[in-house]
Amino acid sequence: xxxxxxxxxxxxxxxxxxxxxxxxxxxxxxxxxxxxxxxxxxxxxxxxxxxxxxxxxxxxxxxxxxxxxxxxxxxxxxxxxxxxxxxxxxxxxxxxxxxxxxxxxxxxxxxxxxxxxxxxxxxxxxxxxxxxxxxxxxxxxxxxxxxxxxxxxxxxxxxxxxxxxxxxxxxxxxxxxxxxxxxxxxxxxxxxxxxxxxxxxx
Amino acid sequence: xxxxxxxxxxxxxxxxxxxxxxxxxxxxxxxxxxxxxxxxxxxxxxxxxxxxxxxxxxxxxxxxxxxxxxxxxxxxxxxxxxxxxxxxxxxxxxxxxxxxxxxxxxxxxxxxxxxxxxxxxxxxxxxxxxxxxxxxxxxxxxxxxxxxxxxxxxxxxxxxxxxxxxxxxxxxxxxxxxxxxxxxxxxxxxxxxxxxxxxxxxxxxxxxxxx
Numbered sequence: 001x002x003x004x005x006x007x008x009x010x011x012x013x014x015x016x017x018x019x020x021x022x023x024x025x026x027x028x029x030x031x032x033x034x035x036x037x038x039x040x041x042x043x044x045x046x047x048x049x050x051x052x053x054x055x056x057x058x059x060x061x062x063x064x065x066x067x068x069x070x071x072x073x074x075x076x077x078x079x080x081x082x083x084x085x086x087x088x089x090x091x092x093x094x095x096x097x098x099x100x101x102x103x104x105x106x107x108x109x110x111x112x113x114x115x116x117x118x119x120x121x122x123x124x125x126x127x128x129x130x131x132x133x134x135x136x137x138x139x140x141x142x143x144x145x146x147x148x149x150x151x152x153x154x155x156x157x158x159x160x161x162x163x164x165x166x167x168x169x170x171x172x173x174x175x176x177x178x179x180x181x182x183x184x185x186x187x188x189x190x191x192x193x194x195x196x197x198x199x200x201x202x
Numbered sequence: 203x204x205x206x207x208x209x210x211x212x213x214x215x216x217x218x219x220x221x222x223x224x225x226x227x228x229x230x231x232x233x234x235x236x237x238x239x240x241x242x243x244x245x246x247x248x249x250x251x252x253x254x255x256x257x258x259x260x261x262x263x264x265x266x267x268x269x270x271x272x273x274x275x276x277x278x279x280x281x282x283x284x285x286x287x288x289x290x291x292x293x294x295x296x297x298x299x300x301x302x303x304x305x306x307x308x309x310x311x312x313x314x315x316x317x318x319x320x321x322x323x324x325x326x327x328x329x330x331x332x333x334x335x336x337x338x339x340x341x342x343x344x345x346x347x348x349x350x351x352x353x354x355x356x357x358x359x360x361x362x363x364x365x366x367x368x369x370x371x372x373x374x375x376x377x378x379x380x381x382x383x384x385x386x387x388x389x390x391x392x393x394x395x396x397x398x399x400x401x402x403x404x405x406x407x408x409x410x411x412x413x
Contacts, residue, residue, distance in 0.1 A: 039276065046269060051261030058262060068265060072272050079276050089246055093253030101252065105221045111320070114225070114232035114295035116242065117288050143254050160220045161252040162259065 018129045023136045026092035034082040053100050060164045074100045087132045091139045206238050206366035219248040226325030226392035229295050230348045236293035237366045291353045330389045332381040347371040349391040355382035
């Protein structure tokens with residue numbers, strides 16, 4: 001959502017130009033969709049994520065046509081809910097993953113998936129380019145850590161995060177090989193926690 | 203609300219993010235994350251793992267004109283499902299289970315009340331109301347019991363649990379939570395199956411009240 005306060009908007013724009021060479025393209029596109037309803041940026045997000053979300057859905061057993069119906073829902077939700085995207089707390093892929101998984105679970109279950117209450121809308125929060133860049137760097141390190149997993153470990157991660165949604169799997173799947181990943185992103189977590197405390201104070 | 207000091211175990215947050223946690227437990231996890239910065243951050247970290255996993259998937263081609271269709275729908279009105287808002291002591295995920303209404307308590311005797319919010323094959327979700335100083339009848343339960351305090355506090359062998367705190371009790375635990383001083387203690391709790399009480403009277407009442 002475009003902030004109504006011109007000062008905030010101005011601050012945002014100069015802050016965004018500082019982000020442009022340091023943050024992933026996907027996150028920048030999503031910020032452009034959020035702040036300017038930028039259709040070209042949305043089209044790029046679509047080109048990147050839609051075929052991958054389709055792949056995720058087909059892994060869990062949806063057929064071609066049915067999976068595209070869900071992809072459509074997910075991408076339209078990305079467009080409509082972009083105002084809630086907060087790059088201080090998530091990069092684009094994590095935020096879109098949440099939307100896609102929510103939708104997938106709603107379809108698979110009788111009940112709607114319970115989701116936590118949102119924090120204050122990011123449009124009300126002063127943008128901190130340093131924090132956004134730091135989060136993006138942590139996410140990059142996370143990808144590097146994932147790349148170093150063995151094929152078996154990668155298969156377990158993919159099955160848990162992208163695969164079918166069965167309860168019976170919990171006990172077997174909880175031993176995910178996340179140790180290395182966690183140590184890689186611990187710093188980022190601490191930073192996030194501080195950030196969150198600051199947000200609460202405002 | 204002060205930040206909680208008893209948190210959701212890592213494996214439950216993981217199961218929640220991956221979509222592998224039964225509904226009743228997911229409600230308690232989502233309710234706790236609503237008020238807990240630490241667990242929210244842990245959830246977001248796991249979502250970052252999910253996002254990275256999506257990014258590395260080999261794309262599957264979309265059908266012709268699919269993109270044009272979606273782009274053409276950007277301005278269309280989409281029915282927006284309003285998410286239930288938190289109200290009073292109840293976070294949004296609990297308000298959703300209450301369908302937006304105040305609790306409809308049912309007396310269990312001794313001032314203790316409950317409302318079953320959801321009951322399914324893979325878990326039961328209920329609100330429990332315990333007057334200050336009262337004990338929940340000693341009980342064991344099938345499967346894991348996940349409890350979050352919404353108001354007041356209680357004590358059991360594991361310590362003191364205040365508003366926002368969660369406790370996980372294993373199947374074998376035989377525990378007697380006693381509500382703390384002050385406001386009545388209100389909790390939301392997820393169990394795998396109807397609780398089995400150890401004391402004989404409550405056990406007789408069990409089929410009646412489905413506790």
